[in-house]
Amino acid sequence: MIGMAICLAARPSWALEADAPTDLMPAFWRSFDATRSLPPPDRARRTTDTFFAPHAALYRRAGLLDVNAGRVERWLVELDRIETAVRSVHARWQSGYERHLQRFRSAFADFDGRASPVFLLPSPLPEVRARLVVQLERLRKGG
DSSP, X not given: OOOEEEEEOOOOTTOOSSSSOEEOHHHHHHHHHHHTTXXXXXXXXXXXXXXXXXXHHHHHHTTOOOOXXXXXXXXXXXXXXHHHHHHHHHHHHHHHHHHHHHHHHHHOTTOOTTTSOEEXXXXXXXXXXXHHHHHHHHHHHTO
């Protein structure tokens, strides 16, 4: 399962004014890389404290309410096994997003991305990842 989520959120008061996606994956990868050598429970707590807690409001707005150290610990074990693939999808995400956005704008000329900001963020919730595998596979294939 791919551990990223694309979140379309109602415009929060703290959203950026830019008509561009907000990619939280670089901040996540910094936390992920910095905690790699820690024992699993410590790694999960540190990742939760340094990444998930500071973005808790965004996760709540996206309906991802149960991000806790126990869930993060189990997820990091999963993510370690597929890290290379997830980093690869993330590296290609922006160009795929831009192609989809161009097609969307050609169909909906009055679309304002500032009114519906897009966030790319890691998701340790299995029910979200299961739905996103299909979406990310389509994006990977350019469809």
